[in-house]
Amino acid sequence: MLNFSYIITEPKDGDWGLPINDSYDGVVGQLYRREIDIAACDLTIDKGRSQYMEYIYPPIYTESLVVLYMKHDSSSNDSIFLLAGPFQPIVYIVVLLWTCVLPLLLTVVESLALDNRTSIQMEASNVSYTRMIKSNIFTYSWDFLGSLLKQGFCKQPSSTPGKVLVSSWWMMVLVLTSVYSANLIAAFSLRNDIHPFSNLEELLHSDYAIGMIPTGLSYYIIKTSRRSSLLGRLWDRITNTDLALLQANASVHLQRLKRDQYAYLDYRSYADRIMAKDCRLDVLDERITWEHLAFGVQQRSPLKADIERV
Template structure:
């Protein structure tokens, strides 16, 4: 007997309303249960025979528990289009929600994201799972900075070096240092040039005569050596580390990027959310579908897309955190590559490959 037929019996419906916690069918009843492949919640494996498949996962275990507790049998099916369900212009629905709406199935295994439209088309249980959206984006390619030799020298270091050279020049002048190269401005320039030579380790003339002047020269040589040693060590450390740009950090970066294409699953609660939300940033993402910057693929294609379109290209995937973790785990198992995972607390974080 089908579910619709047995619920038409007054005594069955009365017992269900009075004792929903302990209700059991006393007559044989069979339900049509539909489900879509969504690891790790529900895993569907194709069988050797055409049209055959096996089901496992936490949602299937929940179905078996309900069947045993309520005393019903079931027949498994799948949505013909493979979608979760989205409303059509003619008032009908696609996917599993469409099967429930047209009474082709009695129960759909989720978990489903609850939306106002879905609640009007089918009855929903209480929430059994909570998840957030995230962005899977490829990181930038290793970059070499042609001005990398300037990285160890911050503006404060440059200022300190300039002040030290000026102070040393003033000290030479105050101590009465004489130069054979001339007097006045020429002498000051000669002293400054000598200090620069010492800093660049190009040698130093040895005819500095007054003892006080030699003390100043020795102090400058010591400072120059400390600066050059520190510079060479820091430069080696900085050049050893590769610089990898992270262009996508949040949804705003996706919008501002001119070439980025967004990949999502079709006909989900999130596509409906993006189309009807009051959030300006989500509406901008939804508008991508009108300018060929939005692609829709079933989840089973995401692994290959993540490796080709995202990791080696400029596209991004917007999906749930659980789905992203599953993709990362599978990718690590197959390739050994590790992912840097960053998530923001606003629910629209970013997972970076």
């Protein structure tokens, strides 16, 4: 459409363009020295750079610098306490209380419902009333306890109130076991992730080391920020901890990210690609910088108007 040929070249210093000796290095310096006609790359729009080059509008896209870190799993699937996790302690207390009370209640209901025929059978068998009560309490206690483990009743109630009581108990047990099983499966399947910090201020007060690649405009903005500002304190934290945190190789940062308590500063688009490969990684919702990126041309270049019309 524009009908031109091109030659692709790269800056010798491999940089985008940062201020140096009243000029710029990298791609911005190439445009300023008229070594190239157009920068077909995502240059961050900056007021300082605009004095040495011109941008092609509208911007290509908007990017942000984020904090990438490793989440930690607070749960332990090999812990015996995981079996008690599906319910709150109050649920276990209530169930245990009813398991102790209901055998007594069922015994009382069955005793009050004794008819003459049953009394005659007891006398013929030489079984006292007290002995029958003790036997019923013992039997019903085991029955109610066994029902929690899905075991049936050895002695079925004969009275209507007793049958209603046992039926209600079985329905409650059915609901409890279903909910317990579902929650236990979820506890084994899902991770309970812990986020060590929720914003930059908490990151600065944590034990995490912080690193970034020492290139680009974001690096320059953080480096030149006022020491009392949030970004200035972020820079002090990076440089005062270990200068090795300013590695130019992103793979070094990723290895340390997965191995140590480490936070890595990089652009959101790159962080999204890394998180897609490892679900243990996450980014802070708070952005460090927002940047609009666009192509660039030389100052007063006739290509600017032509390209912006496309």
